[in-house]
Amino acid sequence: MSLAYYPGCTLKTRARNLEEPAVASMEALGLKLDEVPRWNCCGAVYSLADDDLIHQVAPVRNLIRVKKQGKSELVTLCAFCLNTLKRANLLMKQDVAKRDTLNDFIDEGIDYGGEVKVLHLLEVLRDRIGWEALSRKVKLPLHGLRAAPYYGCTLLRPREIAIDNVENPTVLGDFLRALGAGPVDFPESTRCCGSYQVVSSPGDIAEYARPILNSALSHGAEALVLTCPLCDYNLGRGQKELIKKGSGFKEMPLIYFTQLLALALGLGPQACHFELNHGGPESLLKEKNLLPQTRSVQLIEG
Amino acid sequence: MTKKASVTISPKKSRREFIKKVKELSGQNLQLCYQCGMCTGNCPAAANMDVSPRRIIELARLGLEEEIAGSRTVWVCASCLACAVNCPRGFDLARVMEAIRLLTLRKNVDRVRPEDIPPQERGDLPQIAMVSGLRKLTG
Numbered sequence A: 001m002s003l004a005y006y007p008g009c010t011l012k013t014r015a016r017n018l019e020e021p022a023v024a025s026m027e028a029l030g031l032k033l034d035e036v037p038r039w040n041c042c043g044a045v046y047s048l049a050d051d052d053l054i055h056q057v058a059p060v061r062n063l064i065r066v067k068k069q070g071k072s073e074l075v076t077l078c079a080f081c082l083n084t085l086k087r088a089n090l091l092m093k094q095d096v097a098k099r100d101t102l103n104d105f106i107d108e109g110i111d112y113g114g115e116v117k118v119l120h121l122l123e124v125l126r127d128r129i130g131w132e133a134l135s136r137k138v139k140l141p142l143h144g145l146r147a148a149p150y151y152g153c154t155l156l157r158p159r160e161i162a163i164d165n166v167e168n169p170t171v172l173g174d175f176l177r178a179l180g181a182g183p184v185d186f187p188e189s190t191r192c193c194g195s196y197q198v199v200s201s202p203g204d205i206a207e208y209a210r211p212i213l214n215s216a217l218s219h220g221a222e223a224l225v226l227t228c229p230l231c232d233y234n235l236g237r238g239q240k241e242l243i244k245k246g247s248g249f250k251e252m253p254l255i256y257f258t259q260l261l262a263l264a265l266g267l268g269p270q271a272c273h274f275e276l277n278h279g280g281p282e283s284l285l286k287e288k289n290l291l292p293q294t295r296s297v298q299l300i301e302g
Numbered sequence B: 001m002t003k004k005a006s007v008t009i010s011p012k013k014s015r016r017e018f019i020k021k022v023k024e025l026s027g028q029n030l031q032l033c034y035q036c037g038m039c040t041g042n043c044p045a046a047a048n049m050d051v052s053p054r055r056i057i058e059l060a061r062l063g064l065e066e067e068i069a070g071s072r073t074v075w076v077c078a079s080c081l082a083c084a085v086n087c088p089r090g091f092d093l094a095r096v097m098e099a100i101r102l103l104t105l106r107k108n109v110d111r112v113r114p115e116d117i118p119p120q121e122r123g124d125l126p127q128i129a130m131v132s133g134l135r136k137l138t139g
Helices: A016-028 A054-068 A079-094 A096-105 A121-129 A131-137 A171-178 A202-218 A229-244 A257-264 A282-287 A295-301 B013-026 B038-042 B053-061 B065-069 B082-086 B093-105 B119-124 B127-137
Strands: A002-006 A032-035 A073-076 A117-120 A146-149 A223-226 A254-256
Touching: A002 A054, A016 A032, A016 A121, A016 A254, A016 A257, A054 A073, A054 A079, A054 A096, A073 A079, A073 A121, A079 A096, A079 A117, A079 A229, A079 B127, A117 A121, A121 A131, A121 A171, A121 A257, A131 A171, A146 A171, A171 A257, A202 A223, A202 A229, A223 A229, A223 A257, A229 A254, A229 B127, A254 A257, B013 B053, B013 B065, B013 B093, B038 B053, B038 B082, B053 B065, B053 B093, B065 B093, B082 B093, B093 B127
Parallel strands: A002 A032, A002 A073, A073 A117, A146 A223, A223 A254
Antiparallel strands: none
16 A cells, blocks of 8 residues: 655755655555655745735645645645645635635646645554554564653644644654653653744754753653654754763754654664664664664674 | 833834734734733743733734844744743634744845755754744744
């Protein structure tokens, strides 16, 4: 079985460590992620201005291409893309005047009315595969790993596109439990990492990271589990600056949920591209015996 | 640090025009707000703002464009929507922040210039950071 899949720009370059383990894992689970042909950038952020329709064109065009493929669902992995595509879809479903204007403007040959359902990969794992079935597929349980699920903003806000309960999300914790890890809940798991403010005010990013990292550490976390490439960048950069300033805490490994999925399914570290992580998790994973055989060892043996 | 300022209300035409524009762009009814401060309490960037999120709403509905334009608050907002999901009145402050930003950006006044970002950093930043940053902070 295959699902239409939208990767987005960052997953093809800086965040291949989010995408590649996901694609390999889903194949191992019997669900092929089928990339949408000729996808374009979704625009990364949803426009909040009532008179701004031009910025809805990019996400809507992607959704039209999914409809043209004859698919009714679209899976995303990047938290920013999920947010932008799902909100644009909702606009096309709910606002008749804006829908008509966009349909008249976009030259794709067919009208679109929000027919495609936009999903995040975590929803597919939760609602299609199910935690019990997933746990039965685990070959290397992540026993002993105290990992804190960090949701950030865009999977949960605004309310109408949230993939889980806005105040008390559990999907990442349930996912970790299915893989055998011990999820560590902490109160700052949905606090913003600073997002695109890193472009205009990079000096402020460490102070966005501080309460998140402090909270996770004080609740006993050994690593933060992420879904978003910008969270990885900001928290990684922020903590490096805090350590340099002498904040007193050591580096917290940052790891994508898809990397843990690939490891637990027995696909090995070669599927994970840990070299691209902004907070290296390899020494922690080694300590927990979760890196059975690295590529370099294989090469030496070969 | 929050700036304290006294507020006077006057029937100036320019003030009414500002209120009208903010309402049109944001689609929000500024009168809904009852100044409880949940937005400020939940804002992860409030410590970096000189005018609190709650106060932005109050200044906007009084039409005090100069006070708002002189503050860094709307430029510090990262549209994380912690204010919107916690507002007991269903008010979306992020849309008001965007409307106020656009009133400046649409005069071709940019908040960031890509050429000012060091080349090394431009190479390191994830694309979603560059695209969203430039979308939100340039016209």
